[in-house]
Amino acid sequence: MRPSFCLASLAFFSLLETAACESLWGGFRDPYPGNCVSNPNICAAGSVCNLETRLCESRSDMANPDASTQPAWCKLSGPQCSPDGFCMQPVPVQTTLSAVAAVSGTSAWAVGDAGVILGWNGQSWQQQANQDPSQLFGIWANRSDSFWTVGKAGTILYWNGTGLSDQSGVTSKTLNSIWGSAPDNLWAAGAADTVVRWNGSGWSTIPFAFVRQLHGVWTADASHTWVIGDLATIYQYDGSSWTQQRMSSGQLNGIWGTGAANIWAVGTGGTILRFDGSGWTPQASGTGSDLNAIAGCDANNIWAVGAMGTIVKWQGTAWTPLASGVQTNLNGISAFNSSCGCHLYIVGDQGVVLQQ
DSSP states (O other): OOSSOOOOHHHHHHHHHHHHHHHHHHHHHSSSSSSTTOOOOOOOEEEEEEEETTTEOOOOOGGSGGGGGOOOGGSOTTTOOOOTSSSSSOOOOOSOOEEEEEEEEEEEEEGGGGHHHHHEEESSSOOOOOOOOOOOEEEEEETEEEEEEEEEEGOOEEEEEOEEEOOOOOOSSEEEEEEEETTEEEEESSSSOOOOEEEESSSSOOOOOOOOOOEEEEEEEETTEEEEEEETTTEEEOOOOOEEEEEEEBBEEEEEEEEEEEEEEEGGGGGEEEOOOSSEEEOOOOOSEEEEEEEEEETEEEEEEEEGGEEEEEOSSEEEEEEEEEEESSEEEEEEEETEEEEEEEEGGGGEEEEO
């Protein structure tokens, strides 16, 4: 938890310590100065909205990228790569990895069974110290020096750049997914009607009447949050109450969007649904395999992953199957814009990590 004040014995040092606290915690207390997901028109010419950090970032270096100056993670190739460019990465574990969050080519994390946490530094994946053996199912990051992860029995862990702290206690029920639009607007959802929210200073339960499993959550801002789950259920929260938008057969496992009027959900049997601001419409996915997660870099570059190595890509007009090079279940995906284009991290069973 962040400190609300600093102690000092002398007035001079009090001022210095107060400034230090403000520098350390100000980013977690205050919303982003410009959330380009909620305000897509704020990005100037030559910049693009990073959908992970939700900040406008320069794309001037992408006009004519010089391969000779690109970092190694930009130039993936070799026998470990599939025909469509998905490259297997060595990792120090063989356990199931459930989710991944990336903010840059040198900052990414993956979580999974037995409390496993892996960190990517631009060169290799390293296992991070974690004394909690609880299964971890979801992770969210918006900057290179912090992330939140959730899991079994209400586990909530926060990493502040140097170590993990246990933020559990708001619920004892399993949390399957977490997402945020700002440091003071994080949502997690999971077992049997469980939805919780972080407001910048603490976690609280959000009343919710659906009694089945929730498998995904995505939020554009404090007034636009969606959860998905069993019976292909979709609910939206408008800041004060929930509205059911859809229910049918099957199960929805993953949800992601570029804004409140462009959201995608994926699930069993190759289900893909799209929300345009007024309703959800089924899409032809090009696969009958279960889909577990979805992410993208912009409205025309979106990927979904699932059972037996399934990967499909949306290119603005249709979904196309791609060759992953693996036959294991793929459970999580994260994408971000970089100097070498849209970069992907994908994780799955048996410690599988793919990059593209």
